[in-house]
Amino acid sequence: MLAKDCIAFATANGADGIRISLSKSITDSCTMLNGELDKVSHSADRSIFIYLFADGRYGTFSTNRLEKAELEDFILKAIAMVRMLGEDRCRTLPAPERMAKDATNGQELHLYDLTYENSDAESRLKCLRNLSIFNSHEKMDTFSLISEECEYTESYEDCVLVDSQGFEGRHTETSFSAFTEMTIEDCDGNKYSGFWWEAFPMKADLGICKCGEIALKRAVRQIGPKNRKGGRYRMVVDTNVASRLVSPIFTALNASSIQQKMSFLDKSLGKQVFPEGMTLMDMARTPGKAGSRLFDTEGVATSDSPIIENGFVRQYFTNTYMSNKMDMKATVEDISRPCLQPYLKGNTLPYKEKDLSLEDILRISGNGILVTGFNGGNCNPVTGDYSFGIEGFAFSKGRITHPVKEMLITGNLMELWNNLLAAGSDARPSVRWQIPSLAFEDVSFSA
Amino acid sequence: MNITQYYLDLFKVNRRQLEDLISTALRYGGDFSDLYFEHTTYFNLLLKDGVVSSGGFHTDFGVGIRVLTGEKTGYAYSENTSMEDMVKAAKAAAAIASGCSGHKVYKPTDDRRHDFYPVERDWRLFDAGHFVPFLTGLEQAVFSKDSRIVKVIARLSDSVSDVMMYNSFGELTCETRPMGSISVTAVFQQGEKTENKSVARSFRKGAELISPSLIEEIAKEIVAGIDERFCAIRPKGGQMSVVMGAGASGILLHEAMGHAFEADFNRKGQSIFSDKMGCRICPEGIDIVDDGTIMWNRGSGNYDDEGVPGEKTYMVKNGILNSYLHDRISASWYGVQSTGNGRRENFRYNPIPRMRATYMESGNADPKDIITSVKKGIYVDEFSNGQVKIGEGDFTFFVKSGCLIENGCLTAPVKDINIIGNGPQALSDIAAIGNDLKIDNGTWTCGKEQSVPVSCGMPTVLVKKLIVGGDQ
Helix, strand or coil: CCHHHHHHHHCCCCEEEEEEEEEEECCCCEEEEEEEEEEEEEEEEEEEEEEEECCCCEEEEEEHHHHHHHHHHHHHHHHHHHHCCCCCCCCCCHHHEEECCCCCCCCCCCCCHHHHHHCCCCHHHHHHHHHHCCCCCCCCCCCCEEEEEEEEEEEEEEEEEEEECCCCCEEEEEEEEEEEEEEEEEEECCEEEEEEEEEEHHHHHHCCCCCCHHHHHHHHHEEEECCCEEEEEEEECCCCCHHHCCHHHHHEEEHHHHHCCCCCCCCCCCCECCCCCCCCEEEECCCCCCCCCEECCCEECCCCCCCECCCECCEEEEEHHHHHCCCCCCCCCCCCCEEEEEEEEECCCCCCCCCCCCHHHHHHHHCCCEEEEEEEEEEEECCCCEEEEEEEEEEEEEEEEEECCCCCEEEEEHHHHCCCEEEECCCCCCCCCCCCCCEEEEEEECC | CCCCHHHHCCCCCCCCHHHHHHHHHHHHHCCCCEEEEEEEEEEEEEEEECCEEEEEEEEEEEEEEEEEEEEEEEEECCCCCCHHHHHHHHHHHHHCCCCCCCCCCCCCCCCCCCCCCCCCCCCCHHCHHHHHHHHHHHHHHHHCCCCCCCEEEEEEEEEEEEEEEEECCEEEEEEEEEEEEECCCCEEEECCCEEEEHHHEEEECHHCCHHHHHHHHHHHHCCCCHHHHHHHECCCEEEECCCCCCHHHHHHHHHHHHHEHHHHHHHCCCCCCCCCCCCCCCCCCCCCECCCCCCCCCCCCCECCCHHHHHHEEEEECCCCCCCCCCHHHHHHHHCCCCEEECCCCCCCCCCCCEEEEEECCCCCCHHHHHCCCCCCEEEEEEEEEECCCCEEEEEEEEEEEEEEEECCCEECCCCCCEEEEEHHHHHHHEEECCEEEECCCCEEEEECCCCCCCEEEEEEEEEEEEEEEEE
16 A cells, blocks of 8 residues: 555655555564573564656665655655756666566565564573573583584565556565574684575475584585695585585576676677586475575566576576667576586486495595585676685595685686586585586696 | 863763763673763765765764673664663673673773864855855866766765763763765767776865865876776686785785784684784785774774774784784783774674774885886776685785786786685785785775774785686
């Protein structure tokens, strides 16, 4: 009702078009430090975001002051400001036929857990206490536990999108997450930390978390790192961090980057620039999975569609503005739920014979460096040249031998992807970015 | 009307109501409670393809309520200041005190008010029409500097925050915090090659920041070194001497030690410097500072977000670890005064120890002599992001441009390389400090749990060995 009132008021006062996003969210979290309650917090937000079109001009505005009189004054000032900006006729609302028509109650994708409404402080504290292993942890000769931090969070988000062309869409989701970070010290006084987390839209999927045990294992396995000589090695990247090598691709595929000549994937649409057999999908409409959504921030309907298919670039992310400006077919604004399919170099079809685990990929790769974390670094959006700090392990004959320290990888992202050896099938079900463990040949490591 | 009344009226509360809220927050006990009222207006304009064709403003309003019991925190906030909603939030924050026994003594703070960011022209008094000519003039100036420029993106953003803090000692602190930022990216084409470069300026200043001299300064800087960038190489990677150019090299301090000196990591035993207070951690003659008192600096604060006055804190004095960076919790835990580092992104977050402007004070060496002293190494002077692992002390930062040093001379330009090192090791490997401290006034933002504006600075410094990314 509030959104429609705003549209009517803005239209009556000179707006040619308007889109309103109303959102409400609640987050409750509690943390423990070394087995004792450390922090409880409660937050509740409401806000309105206004996308305003007037006289061929455009602006975006937001406020969390939702009283009628204040909001009307806010809209009048917004219209006045938009009229001071430069004219740009490419700024329009999307064509009505592109809009989502199936997001009516916000729960179509089964991302809302009805049991959320029964949750209370006591039940959250119980989940938090179950996370902690600080007091039950057995003392070890090889290390001592310095600190354990656990966090349990429940959140609810409800977003309504409405525009002056009659579009109405709603998206509702809940999230239940657990996180633990462990810091340990070895016999020589060196410190190591490890963390682990789980997050699901449905509380039942979270189940009994082993975050503490896994985080501790991840810290302990780093004890005794060795310097390794720099050189060119095969690189395996653990699924938990593999998205770092995919995100620059999406930035480069954004039409805005291409229009601004800031993309290393300019002029790649429809061409095979990735290895044959490599397929990256946007699985935007998978029910019950993090990242799924029926419409993007413009209200445009999402779809399950290929971004890269068998090595060919099939899609630039082209919003309405960029579509008008570049005279290109409009798509969704950006990726929702990327899924990289299993791949083995030499197989022309996606690898479907069996599951490919991290262990399989290490075995296939033989010798090299397993990357389990990135430490800083960047990728030049224009050239694709990258340099990242890494942490991980050396492996030999498919088996991990020892942790490595202070290493960097440097190269060009397109060259890296064209040296793809394998992509697994081990992406964690709870995460939005379904990027499995990866293996690359001939990567430059400095040390 | 007195100044305090302006803030009380803005947030539609009176002193009696503030006292009542604190009483509600401490209803189950607790050692300390505070209220953080905030009203922020953000404004932005974006120029692309020759037109200022998008912009907007944003309003954020609310109050955060915190209860401390020992080091434990209860936190909640309300997006309006009706007593009913604020009492609800106070009760939610009070829950932390249930079943916990407080044992720490929180101390009041002396008010040593300064004004580190006097404003001549309040941003809120000017509309978009006032700033559009600045951005178009900036674009023209940039284009006029180099015919290879094919695209210019220019952005102006400002914010003004009215903040009022009240706590269980009865301390009422009010102030208005301005921030103005300009950033420009230019894309250059030379034959088939494309390069881009960005320049930014950010200050706690009013609209007086906008000036013809700023246009000229940015336009000159954005084309400086672009010839070198077109012919830059990727060096052979490995361990080598690194000369950090004056200014933005302060990112080394921010990542390599600043985070590890934040007292929350030390209180929890997680930092590599947890047991090093009073110990030598780098060579004699090195002073490293975190400073909230630099005039108009992006990281400065008359008060931090707990109402503690800003100060200049020597983290390292003559090579000896002298102080951590404290908020009220860690100060109470260590039994010292807060250093005024309790900062938060906005009223939705509880404050935690954060840096402000972090820099190394000047030494005696001539910067030219520092470069001449290096037989084989690398000189770096432009950076983007960095990161650190607190426990291990391993840090990285990304170099956008620099030069090889061969036999004491700057030779081939380099770009887009990451550098990695270990904090304590890098500090002990500092071999020379220049006499040319420079504070970098870019749009640095630190992202430890929450985003807060910071800045950094450094004189020219020689680090004997770091690992530089590159070809093998």
